[in-house]
Amino acid sequence: MKLLRWFLIGLCGASLFFLSGCATAPPSPRSQGPAPIYDEEGRPLWVPLPEGRTPPGKGTPPREIPPEESDRDPESVPDRSGPPPRIGAELPADNPPADDHLIAAVSSLAEQAEDQLSTGQVDRAFSTAERAIRIDSNNPELWNLLARIQMERSNFDQAEQLARKSNLLSRGDRALQARNWRIISDSFQERGETEAAKAALRKAWELE
Amino acid sequence: MKPTESQSTPVRRSKKILPWIIRLSGVGFLIFLILLGVYVFFLGNLAKEKFASQKWELPARIYARPLELYPGLGLDAAGLMKELDLMQYRQVDRIDFSGSLSRSGNTFTLFSRSFSFEDGRTPAQKIRLTLQNGRVTSLRDMETHEPLSLVRLDPAHIGSFYPTHNQDRLWVKITEVSPLLPQTILAVEDQHFYDHLGVRPLAILRALIVNIKEGRTVQGGSTLTQQLVKNLFLTRSRTLKRKFDEAIMALSLEWSYKKEQILEAYLNEVYMGQDGKRAIHGFGMAARFYFGRSLNDLRPREIALLAGLLKGPSYYDPRRHPQRALQRRNTILTVMEQEKLILPGEAETARKSPLNVTPDPPPGTTRFPAFMDLVKRRLLEEYPEEELRSEGLRIFTTFDPQIQFAAESAVTDRLDAIERRQGFPSGELEASVIITATGSNEVLGLVGGRKSEERGFNRALDARRSIGSLIKPAVYLTALRSPTTYTLISPLDDGPIRVKNRRNDYWTPQNYDLQHHGMVPLYRALAHSYNVATVRLGLELGLENVFNTVHDLGVKKEFEPFPSALLGTMSMSVLEVVQMYQTIASSGFYSPVRAIHGVYKPDGSALQRYPLTVNQNIDPDAVYLLTKALQAVVVEGTADSLKRILPLKLGVAGKTGTTDDLRDSWFAGFTGNHLAVVWVGRDDNRPTGLTGASGALQLWGNLFSKISTAPLNPTEPENINWVVVDPVTGYQADRSCSGTVAIPFIDGSEPEKMMVCGRDGRPDGAPIPSRKEKGSKPNFMDWVKGIFQ
Numbered sequence: 001m002k003l004l005r006w007f008l009i010g011l012c013g014a015s016l017f018f019l020s021g022c023a024t025a026p027p028s029p030r031s032q033g034p035a036p037i038y039d040e041e042g043r044p045l046w047v048p049l050p051e052g053r054t055p056p057g058k059g060t061p062p063r064e065i066p067p068e069e070s071d072r073d074p075e076s077v078p079d080r081s082g083p084p085p086r087i088g089a090e091l092p093a094d095n096p097p098a099d100d101h102l103i104a105a106v107s108s109l110a111e112q113a114e115d116q117l118s119t120g121q122v123d124r125a126f127s128t129a130e131r132a133i134r135i136d137s138n139n140p141e142l143w144n145l146l147a148r149i150q151m152e153r154s155n156f157d158q159a160e161q162l163a164r165k166s167n168l169l170s171r172g173d174r175a176l177q178a179r180n181w182r183i184i185s186d187s188f189q190e191r192g193e194t195e196a197a198k199a200a201l202r203k204a205w206e207l208e
Numbered sequence: 209m210k211p212t213e214s215q216s217t218p219v220r221r222s223k224k225i226l227p228w229i230i231r232l233s234g235v236g237f238l239i240f241l242i243l244l245g246v247y248v249f250f251l252g253n254l255a256k257e258k259f260a261s262q263k264w265e266l267p268a269r270i271y272a273r274p275l276e277l278y279p280g281l282g283l284d285a286a287g288l289m290k291e292l293d294l295m296q297y298r299q300v301d302r303i304d305f306s307g308s309l310s311r312s313g314n315t316f317t318l319f320s321r322s323f324s325f326e327d328g329r330t331p332a333q334k335i336r337l338t339l340q341n342g343r344v345t346s347l348r349d350m351e352t353h354e355p356l357s358l359v360r361l362d363p364a365h366i367g368s369f370y371p372t373h374n375q376d377r378l379w380v381k382i383t384e385v386s387p388l389l390p391q392t393i394l395a396v397e398d399q400h401f402y403d404h405l406g407v408r409p410l411a412i413l414r415a416l417i418v419n420i421k422e423g424r425t426v427q428g429g430s431t432l433t434q435q436l437v438k439n440l441f442l443t444r445s446r447t448l449k450r451k452f453d454e455a456i457m458a459l460s461l462e463w464s465y466k467k468e469q470i471l472e473a474y475l476n477e478v479y480m481g482q483d484g485k486r487a488i489h490g491f492g493m494a495a496r497f498y499f500g501r502s503l504n505d506l507r508p509r510e511i512a513l514l515a516g517l518l519k520g521p522s523y524y525d526p527r528r529h530p531q532r533a534l535q536r537r538n539t540i541l542t543v544m545e546q547e548k549l550i551l552p553g554e555a556e557t558a559r560k561s562p563l564n565v566t567p568d569p570p571p572g573t574t575r576f577p578a579f580m581d582l583v584k585r586r587l588l589e590e591y592p593e594e595e596l597r598s599e600g601l602r603i604f605t606t607f608d609p610q611i612q613f614a615a616e617s618a619v620t621d622r623l624d625a626i627e628r629r630q631g632f633p634s635g636e637l638e639a640s641v642i643i644t645a646t647g648s649n650e651v652l653g654l655v656g657g658r659k660s661e662e663r664g665f666n667r668a669l670d671a672r673r674s675i676g677s678l679i680k681p682a683v684y685l686t687a688l689r690s691p692t693t694y695t696l697i698s699p700l701d702d703g704p705i706r707v708k709n710r711r712n713d714y715w716t717p718q719n720y721d722l723q724h725h726g727m728v729p730l731y732r733a734l735a736h737s738y739n740v741a742t743v744r745l746g747l748e749l750g751l752e753n754v755f756n757t758v759h760d761l762g763v764k765k766e767f768e769p770f771p772s773a774l775l776g777t778m779s780m781s782v783l784e785v786v787q788m789y790q791t792i793a794s795s796g797f798y799s800p801v802r803a804i805h806g807v808y809k810p811d812g813s814a815l816q817r818y819p820l821t822v823n824q825n826i827d828p829d830a831v832y833l834l835t836k837a838l839q840a841v842v843v844e845g846t847a848d849s850l851k852r853i854l855p856l857k858l859g860v861a862g863k864t865g866t867t868d869d870l871r872d873s874w875f876a877g878f879t880g881n882h883l884a885v886v887w888v889g890r891d892d893n894r895p896t897g898l899t900g901a902s903g904a905l906q907l908w909g910n911l912f913s914k915i916s917t918a919p920l921n922p923t924e925p926e927n928i929n930w931v932v933v934d935p936v937t938g939y940q941a942d943r944s945c946s947g948t949v950a951i952p953f954i955d956g957s958e959p960e961k962m963m964v965c966g967r968d969g970r971p972d973g974a975p976i977p978s979r980k981e982k983g984s985k986p987n988f989m990d991w992v993k994g995i996f997q
Contacts, residue, residue, distance in 0.1 A: 084932050084941075084948040087696065087731060088839030088859070104357040105278035116327075123814065124327050127806075130648065130820055131360075135276065137647020137881060138923070146820070161822045165797055168828050169923055 106136045110145060117149055125149050140170035147183050156187040163187070178207035251453060252460030258441055259461055264476065265371035266379055266600025266810065270574075270583060271363040272607040273650075273805070274325070277337060278358045281344045282916025285314055287610040288339070292318075294609050295364040296500030296570055305564070306332040306505040314339040317350065321505055323362035324812055326604075332505060335359055342916055364609055365496075367574030369584070369596045374485050376572060378492035379600055379810050380503055382472035388508060388549060389491065390471055392515045395547045396540055398432040401471070406433045406462035407455045433458040436474045480514070481521045486572040488521075498526060500566045508550050509558035512540040513565075526565045534563055577663040578656030579607055582783075582803045585669070590816070600810040606650035606803055614914035615641045615653040615884075616660045622907045623658055623888070630897050638891055639907060640667035642786045643884040648820050649790050649799040652882070665891070672779040673872045673889060676865035677737045677846075677900070679758070679776035681792060681834055683746045684734045686757040688830040691954035696731040696833055697938045702741040707771045717743045717775065720866070720899075729935050731837040731951075735845030737864065739775055746774035760825040762787040762798045776865060785876055785885045792834060793861075793878040795923055796826035829925045829954045835861050836952055838877075839920070847875070849901055853909030859920035862908070864900030871895050873903030880918030884908055927955040939963040946970070 109132035116125035126149045132142050143166035150159040163180040170176040185200035275291060277283075292309055300308045303319040310317045315338045322332045334350035347356045370376060382390065394401045400408060408431055415429035430438070437457040442450055461470060479487065480494035488497045494514050495503040506514075516536035517524050526533035538559045545555035574580045583605055587596055595601075619639045627637055641655040656666035665671070687694035702725040706714040717739045719725070725738060733741040746754050751769050758767070767778050780788075783801065791798045799822050806817040838861035841847045846864045854860065862877025873888040873896060888903040889896055896903065930950045934941040938959055941948040945965035953959075 084950050086836075086930065086950040087952075088836035088843065088861070105276075105280065108357045123817065126819055127326055127817070130805075131276065133648055133820065134273075134645065134650075135278070137645070158821055161797070161824060164824050165822050168795055168797075168925060171924065171926060 106132045106139060106142065109135070110142060113145060113149070117145075117152060122149055122152050126153075138169055140166045140168075140173065140176055143169060144176060144180060144183075147180065151183060151186065154190070156190045160184050160187040174207045178204045181207065248456050251456045252463070255437065255441065255457035255460040256464045259465065259473070262440065262473070263598070264377065264379065264600070265373065265375065265598040266377055267368040267370045267375075268596050268599065268601040268603055269365055269378070270367045270369070270580065270603045270605060272366050272605060272609050274323075274363040275361045276358060277335075277344060277347055277361065279344050279347050279355075282342055282918075283339060283344050284342045284916065285311075285316075285339055287613070287915075288316065290613050291364065291609045294366075294575075295362065296566060298500070298566065303334065305501070305507060307499070307501045318361075320359070321362045321502060323502075325360070326806065326808065326812070326814060330360055330362070333359065363604070365570065366576055366605070366607060366609070367580045368572070370486065370572075371598045373487075375487050375489050376483075376493050376497075377476060377489040377600075378496060379476055380472075380490065380492035382468050382475065385475070385491070385503055386506075386511075389503065389506075389511050389515075390475070391547070391549050392508075392511050392540065392544055393475075393518070394432070395543050395549065396515050397435070397518060401432050402467060404431055404433075404462075406458035406460075407431060430454075431458065432474055433461055433470055436470060436477060437461065439477050439479070440473075478518065479521060480517055481525065483569050483572050497569050498565050500570060507558075508544065508554065509537065509541065509561055510564065512544060512558070513537040513563065516540045526563050527567075527569070530563055530565075533565075537563070575661055576607070576612060576654075578660065578666050578668060579605075579612070579651070579654040579803070581656070581663075581666050582651065582654060582669060586803055587807070601815065602808040602810070604805040604808070606645070606648075606652060606805060608652035611643055611882075611915055612653035612655075615643055615655050615911050618907050618911035618914065619655050619658050619660070622910050626888070626898065626903060626906065636890060637888060637896060637903075638667060639886065639888045639904075640671065640782050641884060641886050641907065641911065642668050642782050643882060643911065644786055644790060644801065646790065646793040646878055646881055646883050649794065649801055650805075651786075651801060651803045667887070668782040670781065671887070672781050673887060673893075674777050674867040675780050675785060676776040676867040676872060676874060677739075678785055678788075678863055678865035678874050678876055679774065679778070680734055680737060680742055681838060681863055682758045682761060682788070683742055683749070683754050683774055684730065684837060685761075685792070685826070685830060685834045686749045686754045687730065687745060688833045689757070689827065691830070691957040694730060695953055695957050695959075696837060696951050697729040697933055697935060697959070699727040699938060700730050700733045700738075700741040700745055702726060702728050702733065702738050702744075705740055705744050707743065707747070710770075715772065717772075729938065731840055732845075732935070734837045734863075735840040735843075737841075737846045743771060743774050747771060757826070758788065760798070761789075761791040762800070762825070776867070782885050782887050785874075786883065789876045789878065789883055789885060791825060792831055792838070793883045794822070795828040795835075795925075796824060796831040797822040797828075798825040799823070828923070829927055832922055832925055832928055833952055833954070835920075835922045838862060842877075846899075846901055847877070847905055850877075850905060850909050853906075853913055857919060858912075858917070860912075861920055861922075862905075864905060866899040869895045870897050870899065873898040874900050875904035875908045877908055878920065879912065880920045882912070882915065882917045884911060886911075924952070928952045929955060929958060931958045933959055934963055937961075937963065941965070 109128055113125045113128035113132065116122075116128060126146065129142060129145045129149060132139070133146070136142065143162050147159045147162035147166060150156075150162060160183070163183040167177050167180045170180070181200050181204035185197045185204060188194075188197035188200055272294075275295075289311075295307075297307055297309045297318070300310055303310050303317055306319045306321045308319045315336060317334070317336045320330075320333045320335065323330050335356065336346075336348050336350055337344050338346045347359060348354065349356055368376065408429065411431075412429035434454050437454050441457060442454060476490040476492065478491070479489055480491070481488040481497060483497070488494055491514055492503050494517070495501055495506055495510075498514070499506060499510055513526060513533065513536075516533070516539065517526075519536065523529070524533045524536045526537075541550070541555045541558050544550045545552055550558070583603065584596070587603070619641060623637050623639055624634070626632075627634055635658075638657055639655070640657060641653070642651060643653045644651050654668050656668045657664060687698070688696070702719070704716070704724055706716050709715045719739050720737065724740060725733075725736075728736075728738065728741060730745075733745070751771065751773065754774065755767050755769075763780070763784055765780075765784070767773050770777065787801050790801065799820060802818050802820075804818050807815045809815050839859055841863055842850050842860045843856065847860075847862055850860060850862075858879055860877050860879055862875060865872070865874030865876070867874075871889060871893055874886065876885040877883070886904040886908045888898060888907065898904075930952050932941050932943065932948050932950050933939060934945055934947065935949050935951075936947075939961045940959050941963045942965050945963060
């Protein structure tokens, strides 16, 4: 163990010549910087500062700042009775209550698109589903419908992407997510990506 | 020679010559006949061929998106009226023709027009809708009194691409027009159309006699076929030869074609009026031009007016000479009555009715040149210009007239106000705006300059300006894509930094307020647009990685690898910025910006569709965090003045941008369903004295205050956890701590240290590792440090 320690100290010492200090240790594999910048002729435009700080984030103890230095917002007055403010905009519920009217307009179009899809009018079905999306673009069922239509058109890449979009919007709806993963799996299968297809199918099973 | 012979010569000669003359003239006549026959044959053939190969150059017609009405739709009365006006709907007391509306307070009764969409024909329909608090609250069919869930109106025609000869024509098929129209035309122009062979010699003779008696042309003996031939193939000269040619060609056409084909050609060819340089041809276009309606929606009285115009479109011009036109129309109505095409009672009512012509013809030039410019550029990528101008294409766009009007008025209103405030002479500032639908990535409105109706420099597409801080979201997004390294509360150093320049000197980026802010949480550095912290972060991430993010966001251009790019020195057009923010607004799913839904041939078949496509270019979790930070820009950052214009609960996410010496003022922002990017500056690129907030943001806010838009409640991916933290230390905080804030984290990136607070809300002792940390592995840095401890 001691040997290893000395080896590392030696290694670090050697790297001092190149990096001007241990503090600028090579970035952890997941981090994407800092990298020096060079001009076209290879001359360095910028190199990490010798006294540069460690990358922020995990494992970095945040610097303690005395309260008087803090630039706390006057709005964030302690209110320990209620929940603390969320960053970004404060919005009531996660999802606003669904609008019955909207559903009526959209569902009539969705039904029409389903009819067109089942009678082989795939282009028209797609146009109709797009009309519905224009009215309610956050409706995961509509994105799933578009994904199915693209499957039918053998447009496998788009089928996958649209199913992913549907998945993002269908938070909590496991049945719909499972249907989307099945589309993703099928689209991989069709493109010959068997492993990815299997993985997607497993996701569908987990949700079913 | 012999004398006897010589004496008798004259008589004998004449006796001999005469038969020769007769013979010769006989031969001559025969030759003439043969030549004539050949001439006639060739002329006839020519007419036949010309007619067969007749290329009807039809302008392309460009339509706005159709207005879809449904209960729950956000719609205000003024916006609706403006769009209906653009659609050439006419306000009347009682709706009795399609294309009319009546209004009583917030209740609108519409008699819609029929329209052929890709998925079939929508019939004309009488509907009633009621608005309340900016929404459609009820929608009913006026005939059945049943509630309706959805009505699609006919789209506004927003422009045309004309053939070079400027003939405007809307092709109609004889089988698809109401039989009353051809019947009326024939009753007026050519009662024996179905009996003659193309010419009526007796009629020509009669006309000739009458004309000679009167000493001027009062009567024309031409059949409809002759009129068509004259319009199609011949000059307007009145020579006998032309008359002859006309007759031959008419006979030839009749020989080779069916009456219906000739009639259809006539209906579409005939000259019906003039609008500046634009010539109106055919009944289809005439119906639009005079009544703002489709031919099939016309009533008998309106058909009578059009049929009456055939005699002289300018002499009987109903707009310039309403009295003449009225008399002429009534004459035609009487003919229709006599021919039993309409009932006497109907004719009587019709004769008493006003002309009902729209006061102004629908403009031949577009009111929206900047948007049309975008449409045309997109089309020219795939079609030759000639095809666009002559194939009669129907082009359905994404254009939303109500949004466009709101954007235009936001530009003019706010620019005037800003100029007054800044002490600029009027007209000094310019602006451009693009607004899109975030769900489908469609351009809804586009303003290329403050004189929006003039064709000119299209700033939204062609002006490329430094985007300033609008680049910053890409820098922060690059960081947030590495959740193990960066979170929204990662402390960033805003302390002074020197960056080595190309010329061996140093660049020292400054903050707008010329202050340094020490260590700031990442989201706050973005919210307040701190330059120094951003440059340091960007260099830490690597310029290449930041540029990769910009490319993933959909910007297809390369950038010079200068550190100053981190502060947005690169130039982009409004359209390019729209594309970049669009991907953020749709949770990391990239779709190319669309202005066109589809291009259709005159027969209704699709030539090309531009379907909605999506591509998940960036993980939605990172985009979610960024969106929350962009909302913080409005809640507590550089765009907080938006709160004075729009309700905070709209949840706008956006970013201000200001360039060196206050030359360009930008704002890019989005709500739940709309995104807009606004640029304000000067054409000569001199300083404006405006920041993003004092210029572009004002226009943006004004625009969004005029439209119906949904609050932004970004979809939270399932791997997001909200954690209460102390924003200063970045520790997880106890409920009892003061000044805490809830921050979203991507699974596994939550802070590890927990702060426990005392009764006073202040930290109570040293932070303790949170439950998460106990099981987590130490990272490389900890391990290296451990070695030296």
